[in-house]
Amino acid sequence: MRDNISNSYVALELPVQWGDMDAAQHVNNTVYLRWIESARIEMFQKMHEGEFDSNRIVPILAWQDCKYIFPVTYPDQVVISLDIIELLEDRVLCEGKIYSKKHKGIVAISQSLLMAYDMKELKKYPFPQTWRKTFIDFYGESILK
Amino acid sequence: MRDNISNSYVALELPVQWGDMDAAQHVNNTVYLRWIESARIEMFQKMHEGEFDSNRIVPILAWQDCKYIFPVTYPDQVVISLDIIELLEDRVLCEGKIYSKKHKGIVAISQSLLMAYDMKELKKYPFPQTWRKTFIDFYGESILK
Amino acid sequence: MRDNISNSYVALELPVQWGDMDAAQHVNNTVYLRWIESARIEMFQKMHEGEFDSNRIVPILAWQDCKYIFPVTYPDQVVISLDIIELLEDRVLCEGKIYSKKHKGIVAISQSLLMAYDMKELKKYPFPQTWRKTFIDFYGESILK
Amino acid sequence: MRDNISNSYVALELPVQWGDMDAAQHVNNTVYLRWIESARIEMFQKMHEGEFDSNRIVPILAWQDCKYIFPVTYPDQVVISLDIIELLEDRVLCEGKIYSKKHKGIVAISQSLLMAYDMKELKKYPFPQTWRKTFIDFYGESILK
Numbered sequence: 001m002r003d004n005i006s007n008s009y010v011a012l013e014l015p016v017q018w019g020d021m022d023a024a025q026h027v028n029n030t031v032y033l034r035w036i037e038s039a040r041i042e043m044f045q046k047m048h049e050g051e052f053d054s055n056r057i058v059p060i061l062a063w064q065d066c067k068y069i070f071p072v073t074y075p076d077q078v079v080i081s082l083d084i085i086e087l088l089e090d091r092v093l094c095e096g097k098i099y100s101k102k103h104k105g106i107v108a109i110s111q112s113l114l115m116a117y118d119m120k121e122l123k124k125y126p127f128p129q130t131w132r133k134t135f136i137d138f139y140g141e142s143i144l145k
Numbered sequence: 146m147r148d149n150i151s152n153s154y155v156a157l158e159l160p161v162q163w164g165d166m167d168a169a170q171h172v173n174n175t176v177y178l179r180w181i182e183s184a185r186i187e188m189f190q191k192m193h194e195g196e197f198d199s200n201r202i203v204p205i206l207a208w209q210d211c212k213y214i215f216p217v218t219y220p221d222q223v224v225i226s227l228d229i230i231e232l233l234e235d236r237v238l239c240e241g242k243i244y245s246k247k248h249k250g251i252v253a254i255s256q257s258l259l260m261a262y263d264m265k266e267l268k269k270y271p272f273p274q275t276w277r278k279t280f281i282d283f284y285g286e287s288i289l290k
Numbered sequence: 291m292r293d294n295i296s297n298s299y300v301a302l303e304l305p306v307q308w309g310d311m312d313a314a315q316h317v318n319n320t321v322y323l324r325w326i327e328s329a330r331i332e333m334f335q336k337m338h339e340g341e342f343d344s345n346r347i348v349p350i351l352a353w354q355d356c357k358y359i360f361p362v363t364y365p366d367q368v369v370i371s372l373d374i375i376e377l378l379e380d381r382v383l384c385e386g387k388i389y390s391k392k393h394k395g396i397v398a399i400s401q402s403l404l405m406a407y408d409m410k411e412l413k414k415y416p417f418p419q420t421w422r423k424t425f426i427d428f429y430g431e432s433i434l435k
Numbered sequence: 436m437r438d439n440i441s442n443s444y445v446a447l448e449l450p451v452q453w454g455d456m457d458a459a460q461h462v463n464n465t466v467y468l469r470w471i472e473s474a475r476i477e478m479f480q481k482m483h484e485g486e487f488d489s490n491r492i493v494p495i496l497a498w499q500d501c502k503y504i505f506p507v508t509y510p511d512q513v514v515i516s517l518d519i520i521e522l523l524e525d526r527v528l529c530e531g532k533i534y535s536k537k538h539k540g541i542v543a544i545s546q547s548l549l550m551a552y553d554m555k556e557l558k559k560y561p562f563p564q565t566w567r568k569t570f571i572d573f574y575g576e577s578i579l580k
Contacts, residue, residue, distance in 0.1 A: 014450060018476040019318060019469050023311040023364075029182065029206050030175040030309070034454050037174065041453040045510070061174050065210030074313075075480070159305060163331040164324050164465070166458040168509075173454060179309050186308040190365070219458075220335070319472065319496050320465040327464065351464050355500035 008081035009138055010043045016076040026071035033066060036096040036110045039082035043094075047134045057125050060117035062091065066110040076102040084135050087143045090127045091115045092135065153226035154283055155188045161221040171216035178211060181241040181255045184227035188239075192279045202270050205262035207236065211255040221247040229280050232288045235272045236260045237280065298371035299428055300333045306366040316361035323356060326386040326400045329372035333384075337424045347415050350407035352381065356400040366392040374425050377433045380417045381405045382425065443516035444573055445478045451511040461506035468501060471531040471545045474517035478529070482569045492560050495552035497526065501545040511537040519570050522578045525562045526550045527570065 014035060022028040044059060072078065079099040086093040091113055098108040118125040135143060159180060167173040189204060217223065224244045231238040236258055243253040263270040280288060304325060312318040334349055362368065369389040376383040381403055388398040408415040425433060449470060457463040479494055507513065514534045521528040526548055533543040553560040570578060 014452075017449075017469065017473045019312055019320070019472050021313040022309055023313065023315045024203070025313050028309060029209065030178050033175050033178060034452065037454050038452045041509070058169070060216075061213055063210065063212045064174065065208065067208045068206055071205075074476070159307075162304075162324065162328045164327050164457055164463060167454055168456040168458065168460045170458045175454070179307065182309050183307045186364070219331070314493070319499065320468050323465050323468060348459070350506075351503055353500065353502045354464065355498065357498045358496055361495075 008083050010039050010046070010080075010082040012039050012042055012080045012082075014038065014078055014080065016072060016074045016078060018074045021074055026073050029066070029068065032068070032072075032098060032108045033064065033110065035078060035080050035098060036064070036066070036082070036112065039080040039096055040094065040112065040114070043082055047131065056118065056120055057116050057128060058119055059114045059131075062113045062115045064110060064112035066108055068108050070100070070103060070105065070107040072098075072100055072103075072107050076100050078107070084139055084143050085111075086145045087132060087135055087139075088145055090124075092127070092131075153228050155184050155191070155225075155227040157184050157187055157225045157227075159183065159223055159225065161217060161219045161223060163219045166219055171218050174211070174213065177213070177217075177243060177253045178209065178255065180223060180225050180243060181209070181211070181227070181257065184225040184241050185239065185257065185259070188227055192276065201263065201265055202261055202273060203264055204259045204276075207258045207260045209255060209257040211253055213253050215245070215248060215250065215252040217243075217245055217248075217252050221245055223252070229284055229288055230256075231290045232277060232280055232284075233290055235269075237272070237276075298373050300329050300336070300370075300372040302329050302332055302370045302372075304328065304368055304370065306362060306364045306368060308364045310362075311364055316363050319356070319358065322358070322362075322388060322398045323354065323400065325368060325370050325388060326354070326356070326372070326402065329370040329386050330384065330402065330404070333372055337421065346408065346410055347406050347418060348409055349404045349421075352403045352405045354400060354402040356398055358398050360390070360393060360395065360397040362388075362390055362393075362397050366390050368397070374429055374433055375401075376435045377422060377425055377429075378435055380414075382417070382421075443518050445474050445481070445515075445517040447474050447477055447515045447517075449473065449513055449515065451507060451509045451513060453509045455507075456509055461508050464501070464503065467503070467507075467533060467543045468499065468545065470513060470515050470533060471499070471501070471517070471547065474515040474531055475529065475547065475549070478517055482566065491553065491555055492551055492563060493554055494549045494566075497548045497550045499545060499547040501543055503543050505535070505538060505540065505542040507533075507535055507538075507542050511535050513542070519574055519578050520546075521580045522567060522570050522574075523580055525559075527562070527566075 016027060020027045020031045080096055082094055082096045084092055085095045094112045096110045097106050100107045116125040116127045161172060165172045165176045225241055227239055227241045229237055230240045239257045241255045242251050245252045261270040261272045306317060310317045310321045370386055372384055372386040374382055375385045384402045386400045387396050390397045406415040406417045451462060455462045455466045515531055517529055517531045519527055520530045529547045531545045532541050535542045551560040551562045
């Protein structure tokens, strides 16, 4: 079991850009989800080195949420950790945490639900066994629900 | 009670821009939340004509989610409706629906939780009675929970 | 010869979104170029109905500039016109103008230089004669330089 | 005189995010200008430690261009250098270069013209002598034109 940022499957550090802020003078709500997306993509890059076929069957975002805990401002550095927290038959649930180095705390938590999608047939596809295996190899069977 | 797009407190029509799409060739997940944000801002613009003091006490996004139902692509026009679905003591829950004119269907549903924030003290503020009144005047007491 | 917005090859109307503004409280400089891009894409969509092969030989942006005349703010509607102003052997120069309905004036002018690119060979490609013909048919030979 | 990235007034390293790419599968043209903006802001942050009054008289972007030399893709790291190349009475001309670590070369060059703007009066303001001094102290009198 992985339970903190340093042990996460993915941990990505990104600088806050001034242009990430909106007219309310803090980082726009959509940017937090861009950061989480970057961590998800990095997770799939890692898996891709194994058996992930990016051309036809791809992971697709079915749902996500975000709890905004503290407003981020420029300048700052954020560290985004991402982990699988549940692996079901046809989907996987990820949890991402955004940590601010300036504020020394978690500023947002976002969960996302991924499914497999057939880019040729344009419809849902059974979750590949090779993806399941990659996650179970890393996390152990405790993520199976 | 309002229960469809044409009766919503806010209904905003926006064109999909080519640049809203990402390398997966459909509209990026963050853009759906930008559209929902635009509808939320329009809702507060409407209220502002009443009694909303934008300078000090402002609505702040505490949480949001988004269920992605169907991928949107350029060219298309989307219609975003937004309604209050629950009014609590210190927060309000909105539900936005994104409708694609090309696909003639709802392509995403997003809920968002707003609280009041004091921009001077940089902390949570009691939800203003004038905001509550505006919502109750429009929706009736059925939104009170 | 086309010399104003209503006679342009492309004229696109877009709403300003609140989130287009940055921490300086006016529309971010990159958003003006997103609008110009949207007009360019619409121009190529129009041509595509003719003979534009989007799969292999595509227009690519080699250079652009933007003169910022007046800061745009939410709410507003902008009208973006785009025209070819020079057609050379291997490239075409476009000029876009952004008009604010709120300020009743041109708020930015942007030129862009497009070349043809071979997406398979990943290098520059001779400017297709079919593209040249489409432009000359619309503008006349005065755009030839 | 500063003439390469390591000697620039500002040199900023940023990771390319997957979401920076558009449907053409390379980094969108507007993102290059976001990177340049980030370098400009860092330049003014540095000056701010001196005498830059951010509240009322601010630098404003009057014009910019960008020459796109090579398409950037995820994953990559870019290094953005920024320098003043001309200091005139009422404006300053900057030149930014974007270097790709993956391609080991400059992928874009962008110039930008900054003027001083009075945020209270909403109009152009004489270029502050303190700003001039900061630039001349760093670059020497060769930037005066």
